[in-house]
Amino acid sequence: MNAAKTNEPQTPPCPATESGNSRVENRSTLRRLLTRPAGALASAWLGLVVLLSVTSPLWRPYSPTDGDLASRLLGPSAAHWFGTDELGRDILTRMFTASGPALLAAAITAGVALLIAVPLVLVAAERGGMLANSLSRSAEIILALPATVILLAVISAVGGDRTYTIMAIFGVMAAAPVYRILLGVAQSLHKRLYVDAARVDGVSAVRISLRYVMPGMRTVIAVQASQLFAGAILVEAGLAFMGFGPSQPVPSWGGIIATASQYIYQQPWMMVPTGLLLTLTVIAANELALVIAHPDPAPIRRRRPQAAKRVTPSPAPTNQALLDIRGLTIELQNGTQLVTDVSLRVQAGEILGLIGESGCGKTVTALSILGLLDAEVRQVGGSIGFDGRDLSSLSERDMRQIRGKDIARIPQDPLVALDPLFTVGAQMMEPIMRLRKVGRAEARQIAVDLLKRVEIPDPERVLRSRPYELSGGMAQRVTIAMALSGQPRLLIGDEPTTALDVTVQMEILDLLHRLAHETGIAMIMVSHDMGVIADVCDQVAVMYAGQIVEHGPVEQVLRNPIQPYTMALLKANPHLPEDQPMPERLAAIAGRVPRPGEWPEGCRFAPRCPYAAQACKTPVDLSSGDNGVWVRCIRQDDIQAKPCVLPAPVMRVVMGANA
Known part of the structure; x- marks a missing residue:
């Protein structure tokens, strides 16, 4: 008898949530069967x-043993x-x-x-x-x-x-x-x-x-x-x-x-x-x-979305954008929302930063663009426009023609993303041959050129190497080169420098910044680090509890934050300049991000906000502010009248020497 192997199952992220995830998994398995x-x-x-x-x-x-010969x-x-x-x-x-x-x-x-x-x-x-x-x-x-x-x-x-x-x-x-x-x-x-x-x-x-x-x-x-x-x-x-x-x-x-x-x-x-x-x-x-x-024999991660209940006004210029997300709403099959009415626009050659605490919906939003949501997650509202096409309405077969070729992803941990059993050359040449329809010899030359573009000094040696023979920074450069295999127009980086030390991180960020502005590739950078956002991004969208709470040019948002959550993130920045003594206690945001299904009515940041008032219990939309900044805060006028002055050391670190 043959016993088939199966993929390693999804496991709970921490002991505290194990029982709840177990019940969800039981329900999802039963739902798949039915x-x-x-x-x-x-x-x-x-x-x-x-x-x-x-x-x-x-x-x-009849009796099972008695017969009738007639x-x-x-x-x-x-x-x-x-x-x-x-x-x-x-x-x-x-x-x-x-x-x-x-x-x-x-x-x-x-x-x-x-x-x-x-x-x-x-x-x-x-x-x-x-x-x-x-x-x-x-x-x-x-x-x-x-x-x-x-x-x-x-x-x-x-x-x-x-x-x-x-x-x-x-x-x-x-x-x-x-x-x-x-x-x-x-x-x-x-x-x-x-x-x-x-x-x-x-x-x-x-x-x-x-x-x-x-x-x-x-x-x-x-x-x-x-x-x-x-x-x-x-x-x-x-x-x-x-x-x-x-x-x-x-x-x-x-x-x-x-x-x-x-x-x-x-x-x-x-x-x-x-x-x-x-x-x-x-x-x-x-x-x-x-x-x-297997949740789906031919996994179709997307479903044709229903009409969105409410579409947030676009927080970007009105000219044609490469990526145009409008009113994106994503939820679990049990109806629990993960992302609510998210609208984003990214121009060619522009880098958009998505920032917020863990659990705010950044990764779910990024994965929805690629159509890589889990089987239990579905898009129920809004649209994801890419170069004039609505990705939400495409089948899995159509999405496979877009992934890698038009939209690519840079993984968070390169040594996990690369297979240790194969050489770098084998792993780079396969997608090049598939996406560019070229032979092996030409694919190898393209791989060498891509490694040179990401500033790897000895590409021939790297192609012969296996991933575990490379340093973390070198492996991350390889994954960036692989993401460029299909000549994509949009790159999505889900914290692509988290696993690197500070020096290598800065080199990778400089590389991504040059690639975007020299080649015209649009990028979305998901990060927890305000310094990363300030270094490479042109626009920044701050997410909290599945919503965009502030969006605009990075210079305006980080120098003059209006949303209390953005202010709190900047104050909680853990980096200090060398001339600044270490304080006894670093600033922190009280409380935690509410889990999906536990979001409060009205402003979702209100339970943690020092400016919260009775009016914050009513829902609020994104509204246009000064200098192209969009803010979701019912008290933004009062806050702007009495701005929160951020500590100078924080701004010097976040915005650089010109802060």
């Missing part, structure tokens, strides 16, 4: 077979819907009488395999070392054994009528491949930062395994259970077909099919009902595994 046609049909079919099997003693029209080998009729067998027994009755034992035997196999594999995996992943190696070697030995020969030996010892015992032993053997698959998932989960945090807090190994590791394995376990169930049905039917199942006249799927094969020329119909029932049940179980493992 909303996708294949999942809904598979679930309905298996539910129907189980229901008819359990209730068969209540509705079956009615032998009949086809479908009003008296016998599925015909009769060689002894005149009703096929429908025998078929569903045998369904219960067949399904129970398959469930026993899956249950035994998981009851053995899962605890061993949790122990091996937690302790590692000799224990994990010993269990892995034992699993490999079991995998090397011929399962059929062992099952036949067991049958000769216990007898063919002991179906459940035989299938339980098969479950013991099936635990080996399941163990190997789950072990890799569990070991990767143990490396997560939130697991390390739990260890530091003194959480016991058992609690870590059950609360933090086990939920992350849920999807893989469900997939393996579905596939084991389907495989066990075939094994049980195959043994009965060979005569190692229940003795006559007790019916079994394999026994019914074996008998039908003997009368295939007298009555070929006998093979159809039970064979079809067996086939559809196995297909349904396997389809459930596919639905659980």
